[in-house]
Amino acid sequence: MQALHIYAGPKARAALAANGLQPAHIRTIPGAAGGPKGLILGPLDRFIFGDWLTRSQQPVDLVGASIGAWRMASACLNDPATAFARLEHDYIHQHYELAPGQKRVSAEQVSETFGHNLQAFYGGRVPEVLHHPRYRLHIVTSRGRHLLRTEHGVRTPLGYLGAFLTNTVHRKAMGAWLERVVFSSPLAAAGGRCTPLPFGTGDYRTRQVALSEANFNPALQASCSIPFVLKAIHNIPGAPQGAYWDGGITDYHLHLNYPGAQNAIKTGAARAVSTGPDGQFDAKGLVLYPHFQKSVVPGWLDKGLKWRHGATTFLDTMVLLAPNPEWVKTLPNSKLPDRTDFTHYGNDLAARVKAWTAATRASQQMVDEFIAWLDKPDMNLVRPL
Numbered sequence: 428m429q430a431l432h433i434y435a436g437p438k439a440r441a442a443l444a445a446n447g448l449q450p451a452h453i454r455t456i457p458g459a460a461g462g463p464k465g466l467i468l469g470p471l472d473r474f475i476f477g478d479w480l481t482r483s484q485q486p487v488d489l490v491g492a493s494i495g496a497w498r499m500a501s502a503c504l505n506d507p508a509t510a511f512a513r514l515e516h517d518y519i520h521q522h523y524e525l526a527p528g529q530k531r532v533s534a535e536q537v538s539e540t541f542g543h544n545l546q547a548f549y550g551g552r553v554p555e556v557l558h559h560p561r562y563r564l565h566i567v568t569s570r571g572r573h574l575l576r577t578e579h580g581v582r583t584p585l586g587y588l589g590a591f592l593t594n595t596v597h598r599k600a601m602g603a604w605l606e607r608v609v610f611s612s613p614l615a616a617a618g619g620r621c622t623p624l625p626f627g628t629g630d631y632r633t634r635q636v637a638l639s640e641a642n643f644n645p646a647l648q649a650s651c652s653i654p655f656v657l658k659a660i661h662n663i664p665g666a667p668q669g670a671y672w673d674g675g676i677t678d679y680h681l682h683l684n685y686p687g688a689q690n691a692i693k694t695g696a697a698r699a700v701s702t703g704p705d706g707q708f709d710a711k712g713l714v715l716y717p718h719f720q721k722s723v724v725p726g727w728l729d730k731g732l733k734w735r736h737g738a739t740t741f742l743d744t745m746v747l748l749a750p751n752p753e754w755v756k757t758l759p760n761s762k763l764p765d766r767t768d769f770t771h772y773g774n775d776l777a778a779r780v781k782a783w784t785a786a787t788r789a790s791q792q793m794v795d796e797f798i799a800w801l802d803k804p805d806m807n808l809v810r811p812l
Contacts, residue, residue: 428751428796428800428808429751429754429792429796430750430751430754430789430790430792430793430796431748431749431750431751431792431793431796431797431800432721432748432749432750432751432810433746433747433748433797433800433808433809433810434721434745434746434747434748434749434809434810434811434812435745435746435747435809435810435811435812436738436742436743436744436745436746436812437743437811438686438743438744439713439714439743439744439745439746439812440806440809440811442710442713442744443746443804443806443809444806445710446710447801447804448713448746448801448804449483450479450480450481450482450483451483451484451485451711452710452711452712452713453480453483453485453487453713453714453715454485454486454487454488454625454711454712454713454714455487455488455489455490455625455626455685455713455714455715456475456487456488456489456490456499456502456714456715456716456717457489457490457491457495457680457681457683457714457716457718458489458490458491458492458494458495458496458498458499458681458717459492459493459494459495459675459679459680459681459718459719459723460492460493460494460495460673460674460675460678460679460680460727461493461494461495461675461679461680461719462493462494462653462765462766463494463518463763463764463765463766463768463783464719464763464764464765465494465495465498465719466515466518466519466763466764466783466786466787467719467750467763467764467786467787467790467793468498468717468718468719468790469511469512469514469515469787469790470787470790470791470793470794471717471748471790471793471794471797472498472501472502472507472511472717473507473508473511473512473794474794474797474798475715475717476502476507476508476511477506477507477508477511478508479801484561485561485711486561486562486563487561487562487563488562488563488565488622488625489502489503489562489563489564489565490565490567490625490626490681490683491564491565491566491567491650491674491681492566492567492568492650492673492674492675492678492679492681493650493651493653493673493674493675494518494651495681496566496567496647496650496651496674497514497545497647497650497651498511498514499564499565499566500549500556500564500566500647501513501514502562503555503556503559503562503564504549504552504555504556505552505555513548514548515787517544517548519779519780519783519784519787520776520780521540521541521544522776523536523537523540523769524774525773525774531770534655534656534657534658535658537656537657538648538652538657538658541648541651541657542644542648545644545647545648546644549643549644549647553640553643553644554640556612556638556643557612557613557638557639557640557643558612558615559612562612563611563612563622563625564611564612564638565609565610565611565612565622565624565625566609566610566611566638566646566647566650566674567607567608567609567650567674567677567678567681568607568608568609568610568646568649568650568663568671568672568673568674569605569606569607569608569671569672569673569674569675569676569677569678570605570606570607570608570634570666570667570669570670570671570672571583571586571604571605571659571669571670571671571672572602572603572604572605572606572669573586573603573604574586574589574604575587575590575604575605575670576669576670577659577661577669577670578658578659578661578670583654583655586604587604587654589603589604590604590605590676590728591728594726594728594729595728595732598630598631598725598726598729598735599630599631599632601631601677601726601728602631602632605672605676605677606631606632606633606634606677607628607631607632607633607634607674607677607678608633608634608635608636608666608667608671609624609633609634609635609636610635610636610637610638610642610643610646610663610666611624611635611636611637611638612637612638613637613638613639619637619665620637621635621636621637621638623688624688625685625688626683626684626685626687626688626741627683627684627686627687627688628684629684629687630683630684630741631677634666634667636663636665636666636667637665639664639665641664641665642663642664642665642666645660645663645664645671646660646663646666646671648660649663649671649672649673649674650673650674651673652671652672652673653672653673653675654672654673654676657673659671659672660672673727675726675727676726676727676728677726677727678725678726679724679725679726679727679729679730680718680722680723680724680725681723682723682724682725682739682741682742683741684741685714685741685742685744685745686740686741686743686744687741712744713744713745713746714742714744714745714746715745715746715748716745716746716747716748717748718747718748718749719749719750719763720749720750720752721747721749721810721812722736722737723736723738723742723745723747723812724736738812742812745812747812748793748797750763750790750793754792757789758785758786758789759781759782759783759785759786760782763786764782764783764786764787768782768783
């Protein structure tokens, strides 16, 4: 493999060694925050959702934050391959013209434009997402508390400073400033109840809200609303009042307690797919994670805290697909697309589109190598997560 690296937690690795990897083994797929970096996963998304998973019938939980929420919601549309192609095109071609002397676009302008784009993207199609016959969507957002309850020019920076300082001491302590709110697909004919969460919630302060046609767009936009880059979304229908921001703040790469799903709020019931009759891990409970790097960083404020970047028991059942860092050096600018490109290219939309398009096209090599591995699984190519 030149472009793709495959990583697996200990339980997932044992399952792969015994059974290989089949579509029916997958029960959860996360989609990380990370802005333009997620573009590199477009070809993998089209293959996994448009081809590979169609060979199975089991329900699959899709958990997303920020661009990952947009990706996972797109997977729930009819003809997901076409939806992913449109997402890639729309994201690559988004542009915010800078006026002469203007160094950055205002958060109001970005939020207004992005909101219109989401409405155009999902217009008239939200029921496809909410009532997909197999996929159960979970959109992760971050809801402000205390100083962060509403967006304010002075209180918001102070609140995020408090969140940063408390998070440095202990991640769970950041719950005093921000809580995880997950908007989940509704259960059919269940009076507004949610699909059970596919992860445990003892790690961090968590609420769950049922998705509906009224709150789908606000929840998705909130999950993508980076503080100070976009405006917060306030008072989402059906959810506790307050300001909602990017789900990546609390859950940057969705380092969640997937094996602990039986402890998720509002469920209390163990998921029968997680263990076999002898209590051992069942291969039909794997988490498949197309990601843009090996590290699964818990929260956005943990990016600089390297001691939190390692794997934990939360990831024991995970198979992670990521680009080879050496292969990434062959891409334009020797890196993945990222948000700094908006500043680097400025008003030169054509140059940024060219670079990002070249990177996404090159990532088809990851798909080709994944297909080859699926046909002939070689455990020597599976690295420990």
